[in-house]
Amino acid sequence: MIETIGSNAGLVWNALDAENGQTLKSLKKATKLKDKEIYAALGWLAREGKINLEAGEEDVVVTLL
Numbered sequence: 001m002i003e004t005i006g007s008n009a010g011l012v013w014n015a016l017d018a019e020n021g022q023t024l025k026s027l028k029k030a031t032k033l034k035d036k037e038i039y040a041a042l043g044w045l046a047r048e049g050k051i052n053l054e055a056g057e058e059d060v061v062v063t064l065l
Helices: 002-018 024-031 035-047
Strands: 051-055 060-064
Touching: 002 024, 002 035, 002 060, 024 035, 024 060, 035 051
Parallel strands: none
Antiparallel strands: 051 060
16 A cells, blocks of 8 residues: 555656646646545655645645745
């Protein structure tokens, strides 16, 4: 399970590296991850201090630090 979350975190990081400042909706589309998978990956990246999460008007915006 930990390896899968780490791999998914890599997918999210790569998507953000290609286009920084994405919404959760666009990250889901770019990575093809399910809700629980993307949330676990974002938690992983947030715990490592690699991303910033910011509430937008309609969705959360995720950026690399």
